[in-house]
Amino acid sequence: MSIIIIKECPVCHSTAIAHRLTAEDHTVSHQQFEIWECAACSLRFTQGIPDADSVGDFYQSDNYISHTDTSEGIVNKLYHFVRKTTLKRKLRLVKQTTNVQKGSILDIGAGTGAFVQTMLQARWAVTGLEPDAVTRQRAVALYGLHLQDTRALFQLPAASFDAITMWHVLEHVHELHAYAAQVKLLLKEKGKALIAVPNYTSYDAMVYQQYWAAYDVPRHLYHFSPASVKNLLKQHGLQLLAVKPMWYDSFYISMLSSQYKNGKNNMPAAIWNGMISNLKAIFNKEKCSSVIYVIGK
Numbered sequence: 001m002s003i004i005i006i007k008e009c010p011v012c013h014s015t016a017i018a019h020r021l022t023a024e025d026h027t028v029s030h031q032q033f034e035i036w037e038c039a040a041c042s043l044r045f046t047q048g049i050p051d052a053d054s055v056g057d058f059y060q061s062d063n064y065i066s067h068t069d070t071s072e073g074i075v076n077k078l079y080h081f082v083r084k085t086t087l088k089r090k091l092r093l094v095k096q097t098t099n100v101q102k103g104s105i106l107d108i109g110a111g112t113g114a115f116v117q118t119m120l121q122a123r124w125a126v127t128g129l130e131p132d133a134v135t136r137q138r139a140v141a142l143y144g145l146h147l148q149d150t151r152a153l154f155q156l157p158a159a160s161f162d163a164i165t166m167w168h169v170l171e172h173v174h175e176l177h178a179y180a181a182q183v184k185l186l187l188k189e190k191g192k193a194l195i196a197v198p199n200y201t202s203y204d205a206m207v208y209q210q211y212w213a214a215y216d217v218p219r220h221l222y223h224f225s226p227a228s229v230k231n232l233l234k235q236h237g238l239q240l241l242a243v244k245p246m247w248y249d250s251f252y253i254s255m256l257s258s259q260y261k262n263g264k265n266n267m268p269a270a271i272w273n274g275m276i277s278n279l280k281a282i283f284n285k286e287k288c289s290s291v292i293y294v295i296g297k
Contacts, residue, residue, distance in 0.1 A: 001050055001051075001054040001057070002050070002051040002053065002054055003048045003049060003050055003051065003054075004048070004049050004050075004051055005047070005048060006036070006045060006047055006049075009038035009040060009041060009043055009045070010043065010045055010176055010221075010222060011038070011041050011043045011176070011222075011228050011231055011232050011235075012038060012040050012041040012043070012228075012231050012235075014038055014039065014040035014041065016038065016039040016040050017036050017037065017038050017039070018036060018037060018039070019034050019035075019036050019047070020035050020036055020037040020044060021034075021035050021209065021210045022034050022035065022210060023035055023210045023211075023212075023215045023217050024210075024217070024260070025058065025217050025218060025219075026213075026259075026260045027058075027216070027219075028057075028058050028059075028060065029058060031218075033046050033047070033048060033049075033217035033218050034046070034047040034048065035047070035210075035215060035217065035223060038228070041227060041228045041231040042201075042225040042227045042228050043222060043223070043224065043225065043228035043231075044200055044222070044223035044224075044225070045221060045222050045223065046215075046217045046218050046220065046221055046222075046223075048218075049174075049218050049221050050218055051174070052174045055174075055218065055219070056131075056132065058218055058219055059132060059219060060134075082248045082252070083114065085248075086246075086248060087114060087115060087118045088118070090115060090118070090165070090167070090194075091118055091119065091122055093194065093244065093292070094119070094163050094165070094192075094194065097163070097192045097194065097241075097242070097294050098162045098163050098190075098191065098192050100162045100163070102122070102123045102124055103124060103125070103161075103162030103163065104124065104125040104126075104127075104160060104161050104162050104163075105119055105124050105125070105126050105127070105161060105162065105163040105164070105165065106126075106127045106128075106129070106156070106160070106161045106163070106164045106165070106186060107119070107126065107127070107128045107129065107164075107165045107166075107167075108129050108150065108153065108164065108165070108166045108169055108179075109129065109130065109131070109150070109166055109167070109168075109169030109172065110128035110129060110130045110139070110147050111130060111135060111139075112135055112138045112139050112142055112143075113128060113130075113138075113139035113142060113143045113145040113147060114143075115165070115167060116128040116139075116143070116145055116147070117143045117145065120145075127148070127156070127161075128145060128147040128148065129147060129148050129149070129150045129152060129153055130147040130148075130149070130150060131149065131150040131151075133149075136149070153179070153182055154178075154182060156186055157186075158185050158186060159185075159186070159187065159188050159189065159191075160186055160188070161186050161187055161188060161191055162188055162190075162191050162192070163191060163192055163193070163194065164183050164186060164187060164191070164192075164193040164194070165193070165194045165195075166183075166193070166194070166195045166196065167194075167196045168196055168197065168198070168290070169195075170195055170197055170222070170224075171197050171198065171220040171221060171222050171223070171224065172219060172220065172221060173221070174221065176221075176222065176232070177232075177235070177236070180232055180233070180235075180236045180238070181236055183195075183236075183238070183295075184236055184237060184238055184297060187296075187297055189297060190296075191296070191297070192241070192294060192295065192296055193238070193293075193294075193295040193296075194292055194293070194294055194295070195229075195292070195293045195295060196246060196290060196291065196292045196293075197224045197229070197290065197291065197293075198214035198220070198223065198224070198249070198253070198289065198290050199224065199225065199226065199286070199287070199288060199289060199290060199291050200212070200214070200215075200223045200224070200225060201225045201226065201286070201287060202250065202277055202280075202281070202287055202288060202289040203250075203273070203276055203277035203280045203281075203287065203289075204250050204253055204254050204257065204273050204274060204277040204289050205289070207254075207257075207273050207277075208254070208257035208258075208260075208261060208273075211257050211260040211261035212253070212257050213253045213256035213257045213260060214249075214253050214289070214290070226243070226286040226291065229291075229293055233293075233295060237297070238295050238296070238297065239295065239296045239297065240293060240294070240295060241294045241295060241296050242293075242294040243285045243286055243291055243292070243293060243294070244285065244291070244292035244293075244294060245278075245281055245285045245288035245290075245291065245292075246288060246289070246290035246291065246292060247278055247288070249288075249289045249290035250273075250274040250275075250277040250278050250281075250288070250289035250290075251270065251271060251274035251275075252274075253274075253289050253290075254270040254271070254273045254274040254277070254289075255267065255270040255271075255274075257270070258270040258273075274289070277289050
């Protein structure tokens with residue numbers, strides 16, 4: 001396995017970076033990975049990450065929910081129950097932000113295709129990209145969907161899409177700036193990008209510290225704060241139009257974090273921490289456990 005030692009901030013390129021904490025890969029390898037922070041833009045990032053050719057090994061686990069459809073265990077059951085609601089919400093949000101009822105959409109990091117299927121059922125023209133070949137095969141088995149390899153992103157024609165979505169994907173992407181530039185290129189003039197990422201400035205992240213499940217090292221290469229996202233968008237001439245909360249994520253992440261910290265699930269404490277996290281974010285959506293950034297050109 002080849003690893004990458006990062007010597008400057010992946011977002012703002014500052015060299016004012018330092019070790020912040022160390023977290024375990026609880027899902028696959030159980031290796032320890034350092035998380036560093038940039039003093040200039042406040043991005044956190046995983047140090048010593050596997051390169052693009054090696055990182056795929058860290059996704060090959062039935063415990064990695066975004067790449068499976070298992071419903072074993074209470075946390076997984078809750079995840080899939082809530083997903084039905086969140087898929088409908090995402091559809092509504094796409095329509096509201098684009099002001100388009102039936103348009104063209106690109107979903108980057110489509111997983112097994114649940115969101116792509118939702119948009120197809122709403123009669124949108126959908127292009128779905130997914131890097132993992134096994135996951136693309138599952139999309140065929142589950143929905144009859146033939147997703148493209150993510151490498152096709154850089155062959156798509158400019159100004160093609162009313163909407164581009166990345167649901168908890170940007171934190172996985174090695175080519176961070178290339179993706180940001182390509183999103184801008186592929187959007188129509190009035191198109192909107194919806195990018196959802198975990199937020200390490202949330203209350204639940206503070207409570208669980210190195211056990212916070214949304215660090216998800218080494219699959220999550222970056223750990224965004226709202227300030228670091230704004231910095232990235234500004235560099236690429238993209239405009240932040242709105243910030244939308246993902247209220248369910250605080251509960252789901254707290255349940256996983258509780259398992260990681262205690263070796264078992266403490267449901268009451270996890271629900272309490274998730275609720276407090278959401279209450280603290282009511283008047284400041286940028287404090288939510290996960291955030292959707294609505295972006296225009």
